[in-house]
Amino acid sequence: MNKMTKKLLFLSFITGFTLLFTSCNKEYERLQVVKDCTGSYLRTKSGLDFYVCNFAILDEYPTGKKIRVKYDVLNTCFGLIEEPTCQVSHSFEEVIDVLDIK
Numbered sequence: 001m002n003k004m005t006k007k008l009l010f011l012s013f014i015t016g017f018t019l020l021f022t023s024c025n026k027e028y029e030r031l032q033v034v035k036d037c038t039g040s041y042l043r044t045k046s047g048l049d050f051y052v053c054n055f056a057i058l059d060e061y062p063t064g065k066k067i068r069v070k071y072d073v074l075n076t077c078f079g080l081i082e083e084p085t086c087q088v089s090h091s092f093e094e095v096i097d098v099l100d101i102k
Contacts (some may be wrong), residue, residue: 027074028068028102033061037086042096049092053077057098068102 031042033048040055052058053074061067074095 005028008041015072028070028100030068032068033058033063033065034065036088038088038090041090041092042098049076049090050094050096051090051092051095052091053079053095069098070093070100070102071096071098
């Protein structure tokens with residue numbers, strides 16, 4: 001291999017490596033766990049809450065814990081839905097299904 005080919009291979013490797021790791025990080029978002037008598041939520045840095053349909057996935061995480069999650073936005077929750085244990089209202093932006101927690 002000549003010098004130019006080696007440089008091109010090296011640059012291709014570095015570019016591919018960088019794209020691989022930066023693209024993976026964009027799938028996950030750091031959110032704060034919020035639990036109250038109305039259900040389980042994940043809160044963004046800007047203070048927006050997302051209602052978590054599959055709330056059991058957050059059982060081991062206390063309120064206030066910040067976690068990195070991958071999620072899908074849903075139109076409505078399907079299956080078992082956590083029943084509120086109080087009459088308090090908790091407004092939220094979207095209904096989500098947590099796919100993975102890092």
